[in-house]
Amino acid sequence: MELKGTGFTIRGWKKGDEVSLQKHANNPKVSACLMDRFPSPYTLEAAMYWVDNLLDQDPLINFAITIDDEVIGGIGMEPRQDVYRKTAILGYWLSEELWGKGIMPEAVKLVTNYAFTQLDLIRLQASVYNKNPASMRVLEKAGYQKEGVMRNAVIKNGIIMDEHLYAILKQ
Numbered sequence: 001m002e003l004k005g006t007g008f009t010i011r012g013w014k015k016g017d018e019v020s021l022q023k024h025a026n027n028p029k030v031s032a033c034l035m036d037r038f039p040s041p042y043t044l045e046a047a048m049y050w051v052d053n054l055l056d057q058d059p060l061i062n063f064a065i066t067i068d069d070e071v072i073g074g075i076g077m078e079p080r081q082d083v084y085r086k087t088a089i090l091g092y093w094l095s096e097e098l099w100g101k102g103i104m105p106e107a108v109k110l111v112t113n114y115a116f117t118q119l120d121l122i123r124l125q126a127s128v129y130n131k132n133p134a135s136m137r138v139l140e141k142a143g144y145q146k147e148g149v150m151r152n153a154v155i156k157n158g159i160i161m162d163e164h165l166y167a168i169l170k171q
């Protein structure tokens with residue numbers, strides 16, 4: 001499965017992605033607005049662990065963003081459970097070298113469309129820390145709406161921040 005963007009491709013993870021994943025993910029400016037489970041520093045071992053765990057994913061919910069088959073970012077969904085099972089949480093990151101070119105808004109739109117056409121989901125949501133206005137713009141440009149602000153919900157690198165909740169519905 002491939003989703004074609006303007007100058008980039010979204011596809012499942014595969015063997016051989018590890019080196020470029022580690023190269024672009026190993027950046028404290030990338031990890032600063034992500035959950036602590038995104039490693040920092042991002043080692044080659046972490047990249048191997050990530051790729052190995054996603055080789056046979058079915059259905060596909062975690063994707064590499066690539067240019068000329070080199071990983072330059074990632075985007076994925078985490079399905080919620082129980083009564084929330086028709087919702088998934090969206091997350092994404094992009095190599096700093098490529099920020100500001102409109103790649104992620106298009107990637108979010110493509111994956112959102114995939115989620116609502118290929119998966120049994122009716123809602124996607126994303127959490128953005130207050131010091132990340134670029135990511136809020138990404139979601140707004142992709143059609144997501146801000147639903148609220150969870151005050152002091154996050155601690156990252158020792159700093160307490162608000163969590164801005166964005167969502168989009170299938171209909």
Ligand SMILES: CC(C)(COP(=O)(O)OP(=O)(O)OC[C@H]1O[C@@H](n2cnc3c(N)ncnc32)[C@H](O)[C@@H]1OP(=O)(O)O)[C@@H](O)C(=O)NCCC(=O)NCCS
Binds near residue numbers: 029092099104137
């Ligand atoms: C957030 C991120 C995905 C943005 O991707 P991108 O492809 O560079 O997004 P865009 O090209 O749309 O550029 C960002 C937008 O935010 C705006 N922006 C950037 N910094 C801003 C700031 N400090 N204040 C307000 N707007 C800002 C840009 O002007 C642009 O909007 P515009 O097109 O309306 O001018 C990327 O910076 C990234 O991977 N960051 C690290 C990981 C991360 O934060 N992931 C998201 C976690 S919720």
